[in-house]
């Protein structure tokens with residue numbers, strides 16, 4: 001998989017791999033690309049093209065090289081944007097499709113499936129809220145060189161950070177293995193939605209674990225060294 005640069009067009013990027021589409025939505029990049037380059041589209045949307053390219057190339061290739069510390073704030077912005085995209089758009093969209101796909105013949109297990117999904121959304125909401133309250137402000141303060149008022153360290157986050165994508169695959173498996181329906185098309189759509197959401201959440205978690213945490217550790221180490 002090739003690496004993309006700022007002079008490539010956004011349309012080329014999407015055509016080379018449509019898995020970039022959810023990324024574009026998580027960056028809140030508006031449609032109507034024409035022949036615009038990645039640099040132009042990012043400029044118009046107020047996004048740092050270096051951060052955009054870093055996230056895109058990491059997601060597409062899995063190739064990891066820790067970026068400069070100056071990327072930290074932009075990566076936090078992206079993660080925060082992803083939280084609101086997932087909670088305010090993606091999950092309500094999947095829920096509506098799921099309700100429409102339920103077969104009236106299964107009135108016994110339908111409520112349990114909806115409950116499972118709702119519990120999952122609540123779990124993710126809490127996970128995101130913790131990061132928004134504790135982790136992101138801490139990283140922003142470190143990146144801006146502001147004095148840190150708490151004893152919080154990124155190590156605490158690293159230890160407790162759970163894999164939010166996993167529980168979603170349970171729901172997918174229940175539907176895939178045990179849900180019989182005579183009108184399957186809608187449920188197939190839901191399954192595709194669930195696969196995509198699981199992939200998005202996994203890549204979100206990877207960016208937190210493999211980029212945000214080590215980058216923050218680097219800033220903590222530098223701060224400690226400066227004090228000595």
Ligand SMILES: [Fe+2]
Nearest residue numbers: 079128131208
């Ligand atoms: Fe997150």
Ligand SMILES: [Fe+2]
Nearest residue numbers: 127131205208
């Ligand atoms: Fe997380």
